[in-house]
Amino acid sequence: MKITLTLYRGLNGTNPSAFRVDEDGISVFEERLSEYRFNLNVRVSYEGEKISGITATVIEPMLNGGLRNLLHGLVTTIGLSDFRGWTFRRRRFCYLAMQNLCLNKVMNEETKTTAKIDEILSSGNRDDGLEALGLALSLPDDEDRNLSLLKIARWLVENDDWQKALGAAQLMSDSYEKSEALQVIASKLASIGHLEKAFSVFADAEMASSSDLLCEWQQAELLHHIAKSLREIRAFFKADEVWRKAIEIAEKGQDSTRVQDSLDASSVLAEISDGYAVDEKIEKAIAVARKITNVGVREKTLQKISLLAQQIKRIA
Secondary structure, X not given: OEEEEEEEEEOOOOOOOEEEEEOOEEEEEOOOOOOOOOEEEEEEEEEOOOOOOOEEXXXXXXXXXXXXXXXXXXXXXXXXXXXXXXXXXXXXXXXEEOOOOOOEOOOOHHHHHHHHHHHHHHHOXXXXXXXXXXHHHOOOOHHHHHHHHHHHHHHHHHOOXXXXXXXXXXXXXXXXXXXXXXXXXXXXXHHOOOHHHHHHHHHHHXXXXXXXXXXXXXXXXXXXXHHHHHHHOOOHHHHHHHHHHHHHHHHHHOOOOOHHHHHHHHHHHHHHHHHHHHOOOHHHHHHHHOOOOXXXXXXXXXXHHXXXXXXXXXXX
C-alpha cells in the first residue's frame, strides 16, 4: 500500500491542522492557511503496511516566501512516530518536530553571510564586532537582517559594550526583534547603575513594540517582557503601567478574526496572570484570567492560580 501526503506548515503562525498515527493508519487533518506570509509545503510518501512508527520520505519539497533562500534542499526522512508541534512565539515558527528531521541547506550567499556572523560571534573577539555588523547590514531580507542584528546586540551586551549594542539596535527596522534588543540593552544599563539611560531605552523599547507591523499579541507580549524587566529593577509603578497597557492590547487581540492570533492573545493574558499569581497578587491574577476569552486557556489559568493560592495559604 502506498500513502502520499502533503503536509502544510505556516511558518509565521501555528497551523491548527494535525495528523496522527493510530491502529487504522495515518489520519491527516490538513488545511493550507493562505493568509500566512510563509508556507512550507512538504510532500511525503510511504509504501508498506499501515503501522505505528512508520517513516515517510520527502519526495517534493515546495517552498514559498522568505524561506526559499534558507531551505533549498529538504532531503531527509521524517519519522512519523513521536512528533510534537513546537512553536516559537516570537514569530510563530511551527515545526514538524519529529524523531528524525534534518535540513540539508544550500549554502547560498545569505546563508554564508549568516554563518560568517555566527563564526565571528562564537570566536568572542570583540574587535571583529564591526565586521559582523557590516555583514548583517548586507543581508537583503529585513527579517534575516533584524535577527542577525539582534544576535549581535545580545553578544555586545554580554561583552559589556552596550553603546555598540544600542547602535546595532537603532539600525534595525521596526520589528519584534528591535523592541527585544532595546529591552535587553535597557536591562543591562540598569544592572550597571545607568538608571536614567536605562529608562530612556526602556521607553524606546516600549515605542518599538507599538509598531503597526506587529499583531496585538506580539505587542502585548513585548510589553509584558518590558514590564517584567522593570519589576526586576524595582520600578514597580512603571511596570504596572506597562502591564496595564499589555493587558488592554491583549484583550483587543482576542477579537482578531484569525483564530491563532486570538489564541496567542489569550496566551499572553495567561502569562501575565501567571506572573501576578507567582508574585502572590492573587486578586490581580484572577482579574486578568477572567479577561481570557478562550475557555480552555481561561480554565487552565484559573486552576493554576487556585493551586498557587492554596500553596501560599499553607506556607502562611
